[in-house]
Amino acid sequence: MLHLLRLEYTESEEAAGPFVKDHVAFLDRHHAAGIFLVSGQTVPSDQGGLIIAAGVDRATAEKIAADDPFVRAGVGRYTVTTIVPGRAHPSLTELLAPDGP
Template sequence: MLHLLRLEYTVSEEAAEPHVKEHVAFLDRHHAAGTFLVSGQTVPSEQGGLIIAAGVDRAGAEEIAAGDPFVRAGVGRYTITTIVPGRAHPALAELLAPFGP
């Protein structure tokens, strides 16, 4: 399974700024663990960001999202969409194979 985690700020981007350093550490930790495949800001950035996560079930994805410093500080919230990859570009097929049906 893959999970698309959409982060939405619940305050202005400026109000979330004090929590960015801790949020980046959160991202780094999950990228290093291999759970986050991709992460980045949306365009425009004041909307929040997106993460593609793998290697955890839905409950694990929800737990990860709840641990984001933005969420803990009340400046962000996540919407999670879970997918089972059915098709992928050949360049991604090997990467996604462990997470498919």
């Protein structure tokens, strides 16, 4: 399963500024663990960001999202969408395997 974690700011992008350093550490931690495959800001950036996560169940993805410093500080919220990939580029086969990479 893959989880699309869509971050939306609940306050201005400027209000989120003081929490960026901790948010980046949050991203780095989950990328290093192999859970976050892709993360980045939306364009335009004031809309938030998007993360593609794998290797965990939905409940864990929701728990991870709730632990984001932006969420804990009240300047952001996530929408989690879970998908079961039906088709994928061959280079993604290992990442999308039921047991993950």
